[in-house]
Amino acid sequence: MGSLEPGLNTTALHSSRTGFQESSLALEKQDHEPKGGAGWELVDRTSIRDPTHTPERSPPSVYLSCFDMLFTEDSGWTLKVPEGAHVTPMRLEQRKEPEQCPLIDSQGLCLSPEMDYQIEDRSLEQVQTMVVGEVLKDIETACKLLNIPPDPMDWTSGNVQKWVLWTEHLYRLPQVGKSFQELSGKDLCAMMEEEFRHRSPLWGDVLYAHLDIWKSAAWMKERSSPEVSKFIGSDEVWSATEADSSCSGQPIHLWQFLKELLLKPHKYGRCISWLNKEKGIFKIEDSAHVARLWGIRKNRPAMNYDKLSRSIRQYYKKGIIRKPDVSQRLVYQFVHPV
DNA sequence: AAGAAGGAGGTCA
């Protein structure tokens, strides 16, 4: 057994996926007994599991993003890998932003240093539960944003298209959506990984792995584990008002959508942010990105900032949004800030 | 070039 030291980026795991297939992994902590007994198995490019755990349906997995937490410089955790495994270590300082390296942080997990600190004294099971909780939160956010049900089995073909578009966007995949048209959620869930690869030889497995996460999440929600829900913080759960805007069956308004993005600065702060929250002044930092998100939300692939900004300007007459007193490019103001 | 402003016609629930 070799080992990967703290500070290693999980890119190495992804890029050397074949090196780990059918191999066992083990997690060890300094001054602790090796964790996992028989080791941990790599399930796919996004998760590993403890083979000693045998649930009735799809097994809860520890997502590889978990290692991001474990591999902090001081955590003491070490990932043991088979000797001779093909690994290309990458240090944290070399780490790309999640958006540039979507496969690592497949669900956009953003974990604070405080969380890293807390993890030191948690058992791996707790870490697993926490990571699963984070994934569930991110899926919940995506559901609100896309206005689709959380369980892929409930998706219409339109929902599937939205989800595929979203995943394309998230992972910067070349257009794979065309290969998955006219499929319902049930069709999608019934497909084996081979079928995904057949439809999209290059990216089918990524899409399959991502869908698997959603399926697992739906299964966990169904079981509504109190341990998992414990980690779904109330601050992150969408308020009833927010849920109303996207789950009432009413089409979401652009101004509501913009507010929803602004409510998630940790996720969308790079594309839209408050300049003065009290006055409702915000700036669209990345116009193309915001337009793309809006296009996905409304199922309008041809959406761009020119069109989005035209819609924003329609709000001038309605008294919903206006330009601030000191007009700046890409800066707008809600007339009635909350 | 990118963004701002607004007219005009079209689509869809």
Place this chain on the structure above:
DNA sequence: TGACCTCCTTCTT
């Protein structure tokens, strides 16, 4: 009918 979407022209930064 409202809320965009799309395309357009003109002006500003």
